[in-house]
Amino acid sequence: MHNAPPRPDTDRFLADLGDLRRIGAFRTGNHRPTYSPADMEARRWLLARLAEAGLDATIDGIGNVLGRHPGPGPKLLAGSHLETQNQAGWLDGALGVVAALELARGGLPVDVVAFADEEGHYGSFLGSRSFTGLLEEPEIDAARNRYDGTPLRDALAAASLAGLPRLALEEGRYRAFLEMHIEQGTSLESQGMQAGVVTGIVAIWQYRITVEGQQDHAGGTTMAERRDAGLAAVRLLAEIDAEFPRHCGERTVWTTGRIALEPGAPSIIPGRAEILFQFRDIDPATLDRLDGVLRRAVAESNRRERCTARLEVMSQSRPAPCDPAVQDALAAAAEALVPGGWQRMPSGAGHDAQYLARRMPSGMLFVPSIGGISHHWTEDTRPEDLAAGMRVLFEGARRLLAG
Amino acid sequence: MHNAPPRPDTDRFLADLGDLRRIGAFRTGNHRPTYSPADMEARRWLLARLAEAGLDATIDGIGNVLGRHPGPGPKLLAGSHLETQNQAGWLDGALGVVAALELARGGLPVDVVAFADEEGHYGSFLGSRSFTGLLEEPEIDAARNRYDGTPLRDALAAASLAGLPRLALEEGRYRAFLEMHIEQGTSLESQGMQAGVVTGIVAIWQYRITVEGQQDHAGGTTMAERRDAGLAAVRLLAEIDAEFPRHCGERTVWTTGRIALEPGAPSIIPGRAEILFQFRDIDPATLDRLDGVLRRAVAESNRRERCTARLEVMSQSRPAPCDPAVQDALAAAAEALVPGGWQRMPSGAGHDAQYLARRMPSGMLFVPSIGGISHHWTEDTRPEDLAAGMRVLFEGARRLLAG
Numbered sequence: 001m002h003n004a005p006p007r008p009d010t011d012r013f014l015a016d017l018g019d020l021r022r023i024g025a026f027r028t029g030n031h032r033p034t035y036s037p038a039d040m041e042a043r044r045w046l047l048a049r050l051a052e053a054g055l056d057a058t059i060d061g062i063g064n065v066l067g068r069h070p071g072p073g074p075k076l077l078a079g080s081h082l083e084t085q086n087q088a089g090w091l092d093g094a095l096g097v098v099a100a101l102e103l104a105r106g107g108l109p110v111d112v113v114a115f116a117d118e119e120g121h122y123g124s125f126l127g128s129r130s131f132t133g134l135l136e137e138p139e140i141d142a143a144r145n146r147y148d149g150t151p152l153r154d155a156l157a158a159a160s161l162a163g164l165p166r167l168a169l170e171e172g173r174y175r176a177f178l179e180m181h182i183e184q185g186t187s188l189e190s191q192g193m194q195a196g197v198v199t200g201i202v203a204i205w206q207y208r209i210t211v212e213g214q215q216d217h218a219g220g221t222t223m224a225e226r227r228d229a230g231l232a233a234v235r236l237l238a239e240i241d242a243e244f245p246r247h248c249g250e251r252t253v254w255t256t257g258r259i260a261l262e263p264g265a266p267s268i269i270p271g272r273a274e275i276l277f278q279f280r281d282i283d284p285a286t287l288d289r290l291d292g293v294l295r296r297a298v299a300e301s302n303r304r305e306r307c308t309a310r311l312e313v314m315s316q317s318r319p320a321p322c323d324p325a326v327q328d329a330l331a332a333a334a335e336a337l338v339p340g341g342w343q344r345m346p347s348g349a350g351h352d353a354q355y356l357a358r359r360m361p362s363g364m365l366f367v368p369s370i371g372g373i374s375h376h377w378t379e380d381t382r383p384e385d386l387a388a389g390m391r392v393l394f395e396g397a398r399r400l401l402a403g
Numbered sequence: 404m405h406n407a408p409p410r411p412d413t414d415r416f417l418a419d420l421g422d423l424r425r426i427g428a429f430r431t432g433n434h435r436p437t438y439s440p441a442d443m444e445a446r447r448w449l450l451a452r453l454a455e456a457g458l459d460a461t462i463d464g465i466g467n468v469l470g471r472h473p474g475p476g477p478k479l480l481a482g483s484h485l486e487t488q489n490q491a492g493w494l495d496g497a498l499g500v501v502a503a504l505e506l507a508r509g510g511l512p513v514d515v516v517a518f519a520d521e522e523g524h525y526g527s528f529l530g531s532r533s534f535t536g537l538l539e540e541p542e543i544d545a546a547r548n549r550y551d552g553t554p555l556r557d558a559l560a561a562a563s564l565a566g567l568p569r570l571a572l573e574e575g576r577y578r579a580f581l582e583m584h585i586e587q588g589t590s591l592e593s594q595g596m597q598a599g600v601v602t603g604i605v606a607i608w609q610y611r612i613t614v615e616g617q618q619d620h621a622g623g624t625t626m627a628e629r630r631d632a633g634l635a636a637v638r639l640l641a642e643i644d645a646e647f648p649r650h651c652g653e654r655t656v657w658t659t660g661r662i663a664l665e666p667g668a669p670s671i672i673p674g675r676a677e678i679l680f681q682f683r684d685i686d687p688a689t690l691d692r693l694d695g696v697l698r699r700a701v702a703e704s705n706r707r708e709r710c711t712a713r714l715e716v717m718s719q720s721r722p723a724p725c726d727p728a729v730q731d732a733l734a735a736a737a738e739a740l741v742p743g744g745w746q747r748m749p750s751g752a753g754h755d756a757q758y759l760a761r762r763m764p765s766g767m768l769f770v771p772s773i774g775g776i777s778h779h780w781t782e783d784t785r786p787e788d789l790a791a792g793m794r795v796l797f798e799g800a801r802r803l804l805a806g
Contacts, residue, residue, distance in 0.1 A: 185623030202622065206669055217777055218658040219605065219683055219751025220588030223648075225775075230659050231644065238641035241634065245626075255621040256633050258667040266609055266660045266679045266717075276669045280622055314669075348622030372628075374620055 006107030008394040010387035013102040017386070020045065020082075020098060021090045029377030030090050033147075034083040034121040035063060035155040042082045046097060046114055053105045055112060061156070061164035062130040062140075063116030067101075069109050076397055077360075078103050078178040079113035080352060081127065086147070089379025091182045091386075093118060095367070099180040099390055103397050110397065111174070115352045121145055122152045128352035130166050132359050169359055176326050176400055177356040180365045180393050182381055184349050186372035194388045195342035196366030197330045200321035201354040202253075202280040202346050203287055206314040209236065209298065213307040215263065215271025230261040230270035232307040237275065239297045244279070247293045249286040251346050254279035282319045282346045320354035326363030326400060333395035334365075338388055349374075365393050409510030411797040413790035416505040420789070423448065423485075423501060424493045432493050432780030436550075437486040437524040438466060438558040445485045449500060449517055456508045458515060464559070464567035465533045465543075466519030470504075472512045479800055480763075481506050481581040482516035483755060484530065489550070492782025494585050494789075496521060498770070502583040502793055506800050513800065514577070518755045524548055525555045531755035533569050535762050572762055579729050579803055580759040583768045583796050585784055587752050589775035597791045598745035599769030600733045603724035604757040605656075605683040605749050606690055609717040612639070612701065616710035618666065618674025633664040633673035635710040640678065642700045647682070650696045652689040654749050657682035685722045685749045723757035729766030729803065736798035737768075741791055752777075768796050 023045060024030045024038025032039040043065050050057035050067030057067045065082070069075055080096025093114075103110040115127030123143045129135040143152035156162045183189075188196050213229030237256055244254050256277050261270035279290050298311045327344065334342035347364060356362045367389035370380045426448060427433050427441025435442040446468050453460035453470030460470045468485070472478055483499025496517075506513040518530030526546045532538040546555035559565045586592075591599050616632030640659055647657050659680050664673035682693050701714045730747065737745035750767060759765045770792035773783045 183623065184620055185625070186628055187625060190628070204622070204670070216775065217587055217752065218656060218660065218681065219607070219753075220586065220590075220772075220775060220777060221656070221751070222588070222590060222654065223656055225589055225593065228658070230662065234637055234640045234644065234659070234662075237637045238644075241637060241641075251625065253621060253624070253626055255631070255670070255672055256637070257621065257664065257669045257671055257673065259633065259637075259662045259664055260667070261660065261662055264661040264663070266681055267607070267658070268660055269658055270660065278621065278669055348624070349620065350622075369623075372619065372623060374623060 004107065006398060008102050008106040008390050010390050013098060013390050014383055014386060016049065016098045016101065017094060020094050026087050027377045028090070029088055029379060030084045031087050032082065032084045033086060034117040034119065035159040039083045040159050043114065046082065049101055050112055053101065055104055058167070059164070060167040061161055062126055062166050063159065063161055064127045064131055064167055065114040066167055067104065067112040069104060069111050071109050073109060074175045074401060075109045075111055075173060076176055076178055076400060077111045077113060077174045078397070079115065080179050080181060081116070081118035082114045083117060083119050083121065085119050085375045087377050088375050089377060091379060091381055092374065095182060095386070096180045099393055102390060103394060106394055108397050108401060118352050122155065125352060125355055128355040131169050132355045133168060134355060174360055176323065177353060177360055177362040178393065178397060179351055179353040180367070180389060181351060182369045182374070182379070183366040184369055184372065184374035187345060188366060188368040189370065189372065193341050193343055194338045194368065194385050195334045195392050196345045197327050197334060197342060198322050198347045198364035198366060199327065199344050200282040200319055200346055201351055202282045202348055203317045203319040204278055204280050205287055205291060205316045206278040207294065208312045208314055209275040209277060209309055211273040211307050211309045213271050216269040218267040218269055221269060226269055227306045228269050229273040229307050232301060232305040232309060233259060233273035233275055235305065236297060236301045236309055239300065240294065243293050243297060244290065247289050249281050249283055252279060252281045252286060252290065253348060280348055282321060284319060287319070320357040322357065322363045323361030326361050329399040329403065330363055330365055330392065330396035333392045333399060337392050337395060365389060365396065407510065409801060411505050411509040411793050413793050416501060416793050417786055417789060419452065419501045419504065420497065423497050429490045430780045432491055432782060433487045434490050435485065435487045436489060437520040437522065438562040442486045443562050446517065449485065452504055453515055456504065458507055461570070462564070462567070463570040464564055465529055465569050466562065466564055467530045467534055467570055468517040469570055470507065470515040472507060472514050474512050476512060477578045477804060478512045478514055478576060479579055479581055479803060480514045480516060480577045481800070482518065483582050483584060484519070484521035485517045486520060486522050486524065488522050488778045490780050491778050492780060494782060494784055495777065498585060499583045502796055505793060506797060509797055511800050511804060521755050524550070525558065528755060528758055531758040534572050535758045536571060537758060577763055579726060580756060580763055580765040581796065581800060582754060582756040583770070583792060584754060585772045585777070585782070586769040587772055587775065587777035590748060591769060591771040592773065592775065596744050596746055597741045597771065597788050598737045598795050599748045600730050600737060600745060601725050601750045601767035601769060602730060602747050603685040603722055603749055604754055605685045605751055606720045606722040607681055607683050608690055608694060608719045609681040610697065611715045611717055612678040612680060612712055614676040614710050614712045616674050619672040621670040621672055624672060629672055630709045631672050632676040632710050635704060635708040635712065636662060636676035636678055638708065639700060639704045639712060642703065643697065646696050646700060647693065650692050652684050652686055655682060655684045655689060655693065656751060683751055685724060687722060690722065723760040725760065725766045726764030729764050732802040732806065733766055733768055733795065733799035735802060736795045740795050740798060768792060768799065
């Protein structure tokens with residue numbers, strides 16, 4: 001397609017990001033819920049750009065957009081998603097799609113993909129799961145919009161996607177999958193770094209802990225007589241706070257997102273407490289070890305307290321390690337272009353790459369997020385960081401294709 | 404009024420309690436909100452019983468019912484309240500009123516009182532505060548029903564109480580005030596005891612603690628970067644749990660009734676936590692000491708954590724110690740009638756006696772509550788415990804008058 005040596009045009013890349021930002025604009029961000037008119041306009045915009053770039057562009061029955069490179073030889077797949085969370089940022093997803101477009105347009109044999117509904121308006125990673133063979137028709141039949149209850153089938157019909165075939169990953173076509181994304185944290189920014197080579201996408205193990213005690217009058221019940229579910233919950237969480245740092249991995253995170261006491265009145269001893277607790281890590285052994293620490297803490301609470309704590313697994317996803325060779329190619333590119341200004345790091349949030357990683361070598365490149373802001377219209381990244389990330393991704397892709 | 408030596412008729416006492424139980428019956432309990440038709444019927448029932456007993460009976464402009472003993476010499480005042488919480492028990496309040504009636508009817512020089520709205524449908528201890536000179540007209544003008552917003556003035560008019568003068572405590576008339584009440588806890592029941600000589604009514608010191616952190620994505624923010632308001636709250640509460648037992652009194656109670664994390668989602672680091680915390684004790688020095696422990700714990704949290712905890716006093720009531728001589732008279736009566744089956748104990752809940760105690764020597768006698776149940780229609784006490792309590796109260800009153 002090109003005679004000039006492959007290279008990215010970062011001005012064109014930034015201009016395309018700016019064009020996309022105008023579709024479904026919300027303040028300085030975007031509001032493009034999956035299959036909404038704005039989302040579909042963004043998909044059509046991408047189809048046009050892919051065709052202009054000489055790719056064979058198509059949209060499928062779940063809304064995935066794929067631009068296939070017509071040339072022979074080994075190829076990469078690259079991309080991310082186009083829809084946004086409600087009233088959210090302009091880069092989450094869009095960045096990875098436009099960067100993939102620039103890889104192809106800059107002269108690399110790259111197929112460009114925009115997966116549908118990574119943001120989960122209707123389901124969980126519908127597009128990337130469909131593409132990798134992990135989405136069955138009955139799930140599509142049953143899925144509804146999580147905000148307004150619209151059936152997924154109705155939304156697909158309204159978006160003129162009903163009846164289109166669903167694209168499937170072509171076995172053996174790709175050497176690797178690449179996804180560029182904003183960090184959604186402050187790790188790069190706080191160290192003044194421009195790129196993060198992702199080691200993998202963490203698993204999230206989410207639990208609900210319910211503590212049953214005895215609701216009583218706070219004045220009439222002595223401390224010895226009490227079965228205070230709230231106090232038992234606090235002691236259990238303090239135990240977790242003491243034990244997890246002794247057993248966690250270097251980048252493990254754990255979070256108590258909710259503590260709810262019933263009935264929640266000032267003069268009533270809580271009869272019941274509910275805790276939502278999760279941890280995230282990339283290493284299966286660490287996940288198993290922390291699950292054991294949690295179970296021991298609950299068992300110890302049940303030996304110690306006059307309340308009963310019950311641990312319930314809500315979900316335990318799998319970690320998705322990034323391919324070592326893909327990591328090394330991106331790391332070499334980063335060291336060449338932003339020497340000392342990059343690090344390896346896990347992704348604490350989920351991405352389409354975690355499903356692609358089940359089918360082929362996959363990797364991700366992070367750029368800094370200003371203030372770590374994510375899923376909010378103020379989300380942003382400095383243009384020079386976007387451009388630097390684009391150059392690193394391009395060079396990494398070039399090395400992977402050359403390797 | 405009597406020639407026979409004074410003595411209580413416990414069958415008559417239990418029969419009267421049974422009669423009162425039929426007024427505003429709700430399942431096995433009562434629904435007599437303040438100034439409701441059922442409540443006013445109960446007040447008229449009492450006026451009739453007081454008159455039958457030869458007392459000079461009257462109702463005042465706030466709904467207080469007073470039966471004045473016509474004889475000369477030193478007197479006691481005894482009573483409690485007649486209205487109930489919504490759909491609540493048959494003994495809370497009624498027991499103390501009917502027991503006072505039996506003191507007078509059994510031949511002791513006792514004035515019988517039923518204070519209005521101890522249960523706080525319209526205000527806080529309206530009747531006993533009115534009687535002791537602690538309720539001003541502007542407060543009556545402003546008060547409204549806490550459930551339906553009816554102005555207190557309208558309720559007084561509907562109950563034909565508007566315009567009646569308010570009775571005031573007659574200085575020097577009484578040697579002491581006595582109030583018999585159910586325990587509303589399980590302390591007596593669990594030890595198989597029949598009577599509790601109340602040492603005082605605890606003060607309640609109620610606080611709100613707000614912890615301000617930084618709301619962030621649970622996946623994108625490392626443990627070191629976090630400002631987790633929920634975790635800071637747990638650590639503060641664990642510190643209170645460790646420190647309070649070292650500084651509390653023998654019968655101090657402390658309660659965290661609410662912990663609320665915002666936004667309360669599984670994958671979001673809480674940016675804000677609110678805690679409702681209170682402690683109760685009868686001893687001012689203990690209250691001050693625990694206030695200091697709490698303030699130190701909050702200050703330590705603010706030194707240690709990257710979140711800011713703010714302590715706010717919501718209310719700090721005064722403890723109302725019971726008069727030692729009144730306690731001793733009741734204790735001697737209890738030891739004579741239920742030897743070994745009684746104890747001294749604080750009242751963890753508020754009672755009319757706490758306002759009377761500001762104006763004269765006051766005391767309370769508790770009888771057991773089955774299962775500690777209170778403010779619920781299943782509230783109950785065994786008849787033999789009610790009768791034993793009546794005999795102890797009577798003997799205690801006799802000793803006080805003889806002393």
